[in-house]
Amino acid sequence: MKKLLLLTTCASFALAQQLTLGVVPQQSPLKLFNKWVKVTKYLEETTGIKVIFKTERSIPQFEKELYAGKYDISYMNPYHFTVAKKQQNYDAFTRANKNIIGILLAKDKKIDFSKENLEGKTFLFPAPNAFAATLLPKYELKEKFGFNIDKQAKVLYVNSHDSVYKGISRDIGYIGGGIIRTYNNFQAKQDKKNLHIVYKTKPYPSHPIAAHPRVDKQTVKKLQDAFINMPEDIKKTLSIKKFKITNSDEFKVIENIGVK
Structure with a gap:
């Protein structure tokens, strides 16, 4: 019965030739739309498939939609992928060639990471996961x-990451978490001049773009080829220099670092 349902869903999708692209809201929905609308337009022109951009107002809301299988393809963080793989069998097919590194920022140029200094201090993060x-x-x-x-x-x-950066600059928190890409793209100059990167994590595989199993393999291959051959000006909009082919196995390392 499940196989029949999946086949029916795939057939309906193939006839429609339209899919949704869910993007994790690391920035405001408007900022993301202005970036990703260029990508969806390019994908439609290249593959002939209409791609509809979707995001949510918060990362927890995005997680809810993702884990319910609401997106045909999705750009998500590596942890999201490990959950989406288990719950909906999403399959990763491309990602930025560069690995991802987490950062901690503060107004102070150097931070003492001892318990005595950090205990009771306020940390700002974009979302729990x-x-x-x-x-x-x-x-x-x-x-x-x-x-x-x-x-x-x-x-x-x-x-959002931008809210973290603003919050640290305005003394809402002592230390905040982010990533290099969103920090580099942070446009609030008055806030940014107050911030300093005080810690960098080890590198891990970056955000994958993954497909729900209802998307047929031929369509995924078209999309994969389109991302790999994306023009430089569009990649620059996403602050990505190069896309690479990936698969779900690459993200198994995430399961071994102790985060649940």
Whole structure:
């Protein structure tokens, strides 16, 4: 019965030749739309498939939609992928060639990462399951410094990377989590001049673009080829220099770093 349902769904999709692209909201929906609309237009022109951009107002809401299988293809963080793979059998097919690194920022140029200095301080993160901006810093501070952020500090989740950066600049928090790409793209000059990167995590495979199993393999191959051959000006809009072919196995390393 499940196989029949999947075949019916795939057949309906093939006839429609239209799919949704869900994008994790690391920035405001408007900023993301202005970037990704160029991508969806390019994909339609290249593959003949109409691609509809979708995002949500918060990362938790995006997770809810993703884990319910609402997106045909999706750009998500590596942790999201491990869950989406288990719950909906999403399959990764491309990602940025560069690995992802989490960062911690503060107004101070240097931070003492001792328990005595950090205990009770306020940390800002975009969302509980933001991979490089939240999970990696929490994991590495516990492993390297024996400091459990969730138990020994105060945590505020502020919905986006930009909100983290603004919050640290405006003294809402002491330290905030982000990633290099969104920090480089942060446009609020008055806030940015107050920020300093005080910690970088180890590198891990970057955000995959993955397809729901209802998307047939021929369509996925067309999309994969389109991303690999994307023009430089469109990749620049996404702050990505090069896409590479990937698969779901590459992200198994995420399951071994202790984040759940």
